[in-house]
């Protein structure tokens with residue numbers, strides 16, 4: 001009993017349906033005109049079905065009687081009906097595209113905006129393959145609740161009722177036969193619908209899994225090659241692909257059985273009605289025209305019953321797809337206003353961290369009561385062992401994560417009183433790993449802010465010591481740099497990122513110094529570019545190179561989320577403490593090694 005209730009819930013869950021429609025309500029409302037037109041066309045379609053069957057019977061009887069006057073009257077009606085039907089079919093396709101595809105387009109935009117607005121803590125738990133699946137699979141599978149399946153769920157019962165009433169007037173005995181078959185068709189259809197829904201769920205999650213494998217493989221090509229993982233990755237993909245194929249095959253078999261069963265039932269009803277009808281015609285209880293009208297329409301009595309279950313299955317499959325979308329949309333976002341760059345005056349600003357407490361999750365406290373003051377226009381080097389919290393401090397300053405308590409003030413203004421656009425426009429960040437978008441150098445540099453002139457771009461590239469290299473390329477600034485800038489060397493990518501930061505022209509600069517071994521020539525060019533970038537700005541550098549640290553106005557040594565030392569290089573190297581240990585030097589030792597903070 002409990003099992004059958006559970007089964008019933010799986011097939012008909014009002015909660016799921018309500019959840020789906022309340023989520024889609026604003027999208028339906030936006031396209032209400034197209035949906036109203038579709039409802040009107042749906043009613044026309046039902047009337048047309050009956051009118052054409054009536055015309056069919058009348059013209060046959062008139063031909064048998066040799067009633068040419070009647071024929072002359074009927075032919076224009078037939079032509080009119082056909083023309084109307086052609087127009088209605090065209091409008092149906094047109095409005096269904098507007099309604100269903102328009103809704104999907106809006107939903108994709110909404111979802112994309114939602115993903116862009118997700119807090120970093122939530123976004124970091126999502127996999128790119130899963131995210132791609134929302135757009136490439138899930139949203140495309142929602143037709144059942146927005147398009148043809150939804151309309152058919154309304155169309156089929158209405159057609160059934162209209163045809164039933166009309167046929168009862170023609171011959172009630174024949175109509176009764178078609179009604180008796182109803183429950184059998186419904187039960188069979190419902191069973192298949194349930195199985196199709198179950199497979200639908202598995203198919204959606206398998207597609208997401210395959211997308212994850214593909215996206216990870218394509219992003220990690222280099223690691224796969226260097227660790228010779230090709231065979232392993234290929235086997236994993238083959239396994240998933242095989243499972244997907246098997247499920248599709250299972251689905252096809254189910255659908256095959258389902259349609260064959262439907263065909264068997266409707267053929268049985270059709271043949272029975274035809275044979276009995278022929279007998280009634282022989283008995284002169286029915287005209288040939290009426291029999292033709294009847295056989296023409298009887299399919300509409302059986303098909304809605306078998307078809308309804310099929311449409312219901314499609315509807316259910318779409319609900320499973322939208323279920324995944326709802327799961328994502330239900331993840332809260334602070335605001336759906338997307339930050340954008342706004343002009344900020346380049347005046348050096350002070351930064352203050354006030355009693356900051358932060359943890360990513362309940363497992364580990366990163367900062368507790370951290371306080372730090374950074375004066376305007378100074379260059380501060382942040383050093384400390386791996387995991388000390390240096391990058392986390394950058395995240396907090398940029399508002400990527402919110403502290404559990406405490407404040408961050410920029411020029412005395414708490415960051416929570418600033419909009420994200422204001423805050424992020426105040427800060428330029430050059431991360432350790434440069435990310436460049438596929439496209440030209442010009443496109444990548446133009447991302448820094450709106451309205452960058454050619455002269456500004458060239459000046460920034462010159463300051464970043466990359467202009468000469470760009471000009472040596474045949475296409476100059478229009479040269480394509482490949483996906484993630486793969487056609488450029490590490491040092492070239494870094495200098496483009498520095499030029500981009502120069503163009504952003506923000507008063508605060510966050511720099512995560514690259515540890516990758518640049519050759520000494522490139523390193524000195526990059527250093528020169530960085531010196532240009534830091535001029536007239538408040539700079540915090542997560543520093544790894546001794547030369548950077550030595551040039552800093554102040555060094556802050558961070559360990560396990562606490563500031564344990566501050567001072568200049570000379571002061572700190574003279575103290576016993578973590579800084580000297582990290583440096584691996586004695587106070588009187590002349591030649592220092594790189595700071596081993598990684």
Ligand SMILES: Nc1ncnc2c1ncn2[C@@H]1O[C@H](COP(=O)(O)OP(=O)(O)OP(=O)(O)O)[C@@H](O)[C@H]1O
Pocket residue numbers: 124360361366384385386387388389390391392393597598
């Ligand atoms: N998204 C995250 N979720 C959970 N924990 C995180 C996350 N990012 C970092 N951590 C943890 O926070 C701590 C501080 O990390 P952070 O990246 O700030 O250190 P770091 O000083 O920059 O280290 P490194 O020099 O190695 O880059 C680490 O223990 C790390 O495991």
